[in-house]
Amino acid sequence: MARTSWHPAFVQAIQQELEEYLDVLTFEAEYQLTTEPLRIDVLIIKKEKNVEIKKNIARIFKSYNIVEYKSPKDRVTIEDYHKTQCYSRLYAALHKADIHEMSVTVVATRHPRKLLRFLNNRYNVQHTQPGIYLIDGDTSPTQVLVSEELPEDDNLWLNFLRNDLSTVQLERLATSKEPRVPMDAYIYAIGEANIKAMEELHMRKKNGVILSEKLDAFFYEKIGAQAEARGEARGEARAVLTFLRARFKKIPNEVEKAILSMTDTIALESWATHAATCQSMDEFATALK
Secondary structure, three states: OOOHHHHHHHHHHHHOOOOOHHOEEEEEEEEEEEOOOOEEEEEEOOOOOOOOOHHHHHHOOOEEEEEEEEEOOOOHHHHHHHHHHHHHHHHHHHHHHHHHHEEEEEOOOOOHHHHHHHHOOOOOOEEEEEEEHHHEEEOOOOEEEEHHHHOOOOOOOHOOOOOOOOOHHHHHHHOOOOOOOOOOOHHHHHHHOOHHHHHHHHHHHHHOOOOHHHHHHHHHHHHHHHHHHHHHHHHHHHHHHHHHHHHHOOOOOHHHHHHHHHHHHHHHHHHHHHHHHHOOHHHHHHHHH
């Protein structure tokens, strides 16, 4: 299964969350600090110093804002926190920026219990709003955002950047107002990560679910086609298993698992032919490697 591209999706999500301030903020994804592969996930620069950002997730923003993001599959560790603080200091040193004009944001999908316990023992941690934990006492203003805890009404795009969405949540996303920024990477990521809910919603689409035009195109021309391809692959996989059971009765668990996890229909067609012609189960299993 392809790895979901969460980071490009996050960049689009945080841009959309801050859509009111797109004219005064510059977003630089994977900003390279040095000639070595050392990159900030997102660097957000205020183009107008005196503009106050009132959005809940960005009230601590200064002139230069370092953002570290962890996907639903990753946990934010204590080491990640220290690394992000180092990024802010290194950026200030390399660009002669005032460290007091920098902020640090660490974004976790799930509640980082161990990290927050560590921070509580060393700093003053204030849980100011749902999903927002301010860290008072480090060098720069710092916050930990827990995206799944952010309110849906205020932070739809970050809250829904997950792999456990329901069809109701997908419908809400699909019928939300048109985003101001391109959201292709975002839609692909949640489509891949929530494929079962997507397939169910795709079927319900035929029963009259109405979507906004732009998201309708993303969900059903692209992700919908992907869902249909996965359905076709499952059919091919079942055909391979049928051939093997008819010929050899018992299929090893690892072979069955490999067949069911394959999504490439061309490979499955080849396996079906091999299943019908191979001389033994061992010969077929060897062909899978």
